[in-house]
Amino acid sequence: MRRVRIFADLASLLQIQPRIEGKVEIRPSVGISAPVAISYVTIGLYRRETIHPHAGSVVGNHLAAPRKDIVELVGNELRLFHCGPGKSFETVLAMDLPFLLFIPFMRNGEGEVPPASLQLPSRVAETYYELVVSVQQGTSDLKKFSFPVPISRYDTLSTFGMYNTPETQERVSDHLVTLGLFLPRWSFGPNDDVNVTIKLTPNPDWLSRARKVTVKGITVAIEEHITYNPEGDEPTTKVNTLLSKKEKVAKKLPEHGYMTTIAMTYPAKDLRDSDGFLPRQRPAFPLCAVSGFTTSAALYKINYYLIVKATMTNCKDITVKQSIVVTPFDHSTCKNEMDAIAQAAVDAYPINMSNPMLPAQTIIRPGDHNALHALGFTYVGKERKLLIQ
Template identity: 65%
Template sequence: MEILEKIPAFVRISGPPNSNFLVGYPGISATMPRIEGKVEIRPGSGYTAPVAISFVSIGLYRKETIHPHADGVISGRLAAPRKELRKLVAKEQRLYQCPAGMPYEMVMAMDLPFMLMIPVSGSGSEDILNVPPASLTLPSRVAETYYELEVSVRQGHTELTKHTFPVPITRYDTLSSFGMYNRPETQERVSDHLVTLCMVLERWSFGPNDPVEVSVRLTPNPDWIVKARKVSISKIVVAIEEHITYNPQGDEPSTKVKQLTSKKEVVGQKLPESGYETRINIKFPAKELRDSDGYLPPGKPAFPLYEVSGFTTSATLYKIDYFLTVKAHMSSCRDITLRQKIVVSPFDYKTCHDELPAIQEAAQVAYRIGQEGPRLPAPVIIYPSDTAMLRRVNMTKVGNERKLIIQ
């Protein structure tokens, strides 16, 4: 019996037919985001050698890593080591437990369905913090978030073996097609009591290659009109910045700022008494996914392919924010800078708009599941003593030999 305990089991996970593990839309609680599938256990040696199974469990884990100095060259001193975090996201489920009083059961095959619910935001602010951030890896791996399904299997008295399977997760609560991101945002600032800079952003969620249009207006102070006439507008610069904050909840948070793109409008004129108004268009930068030959490189199983290097997200070890800045360069008056926070989505506006019907359909399906309760198929366990055991493992008996049916 000890020899049978040492025969390893082959473990894999399969999702629903014609579907991925991930069902629903993470970040949108109405769709009841969840991971569905089944754990399949088969003999690891040969086709008909049974394996000893004591119990099987599954859980979803999130792993985060940061290395703020990985994208730079540091000479003369050692860089800080990479910091890692591992956290259970979906509550671990025990899918199988052998009967009491028995160390294990001998099985030929096991199909164990499971459903792991992904946390969603609720009415309390503490629930929002538990919503898992999207899978993401930044250039040079300065920050990473990825997810793994971990299946734990104990075979008799042997040590617990763990099998991991990557699961990419995308958040959908930052889609630029949502109405809350299509409300105008306005900011104003006064310089030297002479000039007021006003910017208006009609929408404030953007994806790769989305147009960003900002209205800029410079107006003189009518109470100081004599001095305001001396002000000249040199240029107006619009830029998009990426702010990565490492250890945002720690004692010593640090932020790195990177300018993604900018556009300059040269004015070169006196500030009119009626004010100066302009509209500046800038395109949000996109990352080229194809190589020089026009082919898509093989992606990493833990990370989806995005057309942006990063997007708005907040994790435990890091967070990424984006800002639109408008700077008016003037003479006879101090320059004025406005900074407006924007949301960056992994998808462009057309993709976001096309995704809305599927989100609505997923919400209807989730509502029915919530009313009726989740239903899973019954587990399938095949024992060596089953009369139809050979056929259920795609084998048959020819004379005194066991052969695969395909033969």
């Protein structure tokens, strides 16, 4: 199953529904060509979430708290096949059942955008998706087959125009000093440049007191806030400082103010081990060289903030907290993805959501002409032989 991409930004503009296209193939599992009794076949996309906020802490060789998980159906379940009226099952040798499964997303303020697949270190939080095919074989127990589907979201790309608008904030301390923050853009990925312009301005009406203020230093940090059970009774938030840089000033605040630009590089996680090898990719998760990104799920949410703090004497310290968006991809990758997103939106535009055109189903029954050919066998005289094309 190829990676599923949700182009939420362009899709919402073109009123296109993200989707999964594929085909369910059913073949005998016992014997060479033992017919299979099929009553009905359904398929659905399920989201599985787990959280364990204390996975990293061990008390007496036991984890500090139990893991919590949920399983939810995303969208609707599709019935791909149902036996004819008056029959409890159909006897078949092979079935090919094409499907097109639409994934719901927010439209006109309604609905929900499914969170992307993600696994945090120590599995403190994870989200993954599975396509589940349910097969009822006559009076036998219902059988379910699961297939992992990694889902990536592309609505936080730093190349989208909404993230390239400047963000500014101001805070005042003791009516003496104003701290202004300027951020040229507010979406970042691994190894992206983060440039923050900070300006400290004295209050012109209180210059006599403002001249006594000494700026000791300015600190800029990026924090990751992971909130567990955000909609529950007892939400808890853990804060991780991903990056911090301090500029030492140690001088009196000039009458015209003090301005500086602090440049940083957003950290990237190196997936390679000590021998330089990449780990084996788990089929349920995309291989992204990041430990997290901005997302919101049912059991947890992850937000990122740019924190600017100015420490001073003869005046209270000032702290500004600016929300930012973290994407799994660096800026150059985001640029490369734009053409693919635009082309995918064009390809998806002709699809009729109420009646999508799908290839015809293929159902081969034991009495059909050359039925064994579908299984790679044929008869030579009265003997069953492998079919050589």
